[in-house]
Amino acid sequence: MMTTHLHFRSAMTREAFLFLLLCSLMIWLLPQLAFSAEADKGKTIYLQKCLACHTIGGGKRAGPDLIGVTSRRDESWLVRWIVEPDKMLAEGDALALQLKKEYNNIPMPNSGISEAQAKEILAYIAAESAKPPAAKPVSEPKIQGPKLSLSDIEKPLIEGKLIYDSNCAACHTIGEGKRAGPNLKGVNARREAEWLKRWIIEPDILLAEGDPIATELKQKYNNIPMPNFGITEKQAENVLAYIAYESGEYPFPETEEVQPTLLTEEPAVGVPAIGRALFTGQKSLANGGTHCISCHSTSEIGGLGGGSLGPDLTKVYSRFGGEMGVTPVLLSLPFPTMQGIFSKQPLIETEAAHLAAYFAQTDSLEEKPSMDYVISGISVFGFIILYILIHLIWRKRLTGVRKPLVGR
Incomplete structure (x- = not known):
């Protein structure tokens, strides 16, 4: 009698324990999934804004x-x-x-x-x-360019680099494509020196005066105005010296009269069909990089096609402000995960243009539901099924104990 009673209590305890364990897992897992989904959305907005x-x-x-x-x-x-x-x-x-x-x-x-x-x-x-901080190799700042005597140029170039890194590098590159602002490689040869200095020193005043080049630059780059950083004339000269050195043009080239138009380079023209082929892997990337579909999806692909490690890219064109936002992101890839994948296999400019054209086409479609919620739903459903199965199994095992007890 005592043995049967203890067996019944022990079996019920195991069932209750499994139920509590499953509930605890669900209570812990669902907030984690919700926080992860919230952080993923925040990442997209952070990178854009x-x-x-x-x-x-x-x-x-x-x-x-x-x-x-x-x-x-x-x-x-x-x-x-x-x-x-x-x-x-x-x-x-x-x-x-x-x-x-x-x-x-x-x-x-x-x-x-x-x-x-x-x-x-x-x-x-x-x-x-x-996250734990990533280990960074210690190295001296590198100044590229033609071989010159540093005794003649060291001070202005180093000061120019320091100012450039702290005030300009967030929005510009020198030879690595566009960001929030234009690529500055060769700008000393394309623009008059006095205009460039004034643009660096007082861009707000140039815009207020309606300077045509300043106005066109603002319009071209998502109406983001060039900020006034309080840079002096001497500092502006040093920044321009550093840009010229990185462009392979130091000492300065002879400049011509100021150019009447801003657009000196024709951007690569993208073809949506080629962009789709690059996205899905039907067309290989020039440098052998991983195709977008491995981690991302778009609504245009349909079904369950596309990876779920990264966000859905159906609306990425409008999220990043159109071509002027998407193309620089594709070329620079300012995401830690993607930098690890593409650092040695970057996209080329024409591939970025084709992908941007494809994303412009998908922008009119509705996004797929977030896979985070799908996975969360599947997890909850799986836990419920598992609980029911365990309950049925243990219920059958207790039949021999329950009947004598009920008969009393």
Whole structure:
């Protein structure tokens, strides 16, 4: 009698334990999946709206390094600062004014971000801040260019590089394609020196005066104005010297009269069909890189085609501001995961143009549902089925014990 009673209690305890274990796993897993999905959405917005002025652990740019900011500042303040920084500055918020003063009096722009999007950005920053820092090799700053006597050029070039790295590199490259602003390689040969110096020193005044080249540059690059960093004339000369040196043109080439038009290079013309073939792997990439479909999908592909490791790219064209935003991202790939994959096998300019054309075509379609929710749903469904099966199995095993007990 005692043995039967103990066996019954032991079996019921195992069943209850399994049930509690499954519930605990579900309670733990679902928030993790939700946080991961929120951080993934935040990453897309961060790369589109914040990357030009901020890093997460990479040091200061035009704005502060954001690593650990979610643990240093109140979340409600951070959300409002992302959503309506202009109002906070107008209200005289002490911290907002301090940040503006510390970073060359450049105000945080209102990028039209919603409260929900701001929370997603903060989730991404928190996730990135929690990662261990990547080991970086220690090396001296490298200055490329023709062999010259450094005794004649060392000081202006080094100062120019320091200013360029801290104020210009976030939006420009020298020979590595476009970012938020144009590629500066060879700019000294294309533009008059006095115009370039003034554009670096007081771009806001040039725009206010309606300078045609300044206005066209702003229109071409998503209406993002060139910021005034408070650079002096001598510093501007040193920046231009460094750009010329990196372009292989130092000492400066003889410049002609100022060019009347801005567009000196014809961009590569993309073909959507070729872009689709590159995306799906039907056409090989020139440098042998991994095809997009391995990690991404678009609604145009249909079915379950495409990977789920990365986000759906159906609307990536509009998310990054059209061709001027998508093409530089494809060429520079400012994502840690993709840098590891494509660092030695980068896309070429024509491939980026074809892919951008394909994404322009898919932009009119509706995005696929997030795979995070599909996986979450499958996980929950699987747990429920597993619980039912375990319940049925243990229920049958207790039949021999239950009947004598009920008979009493």
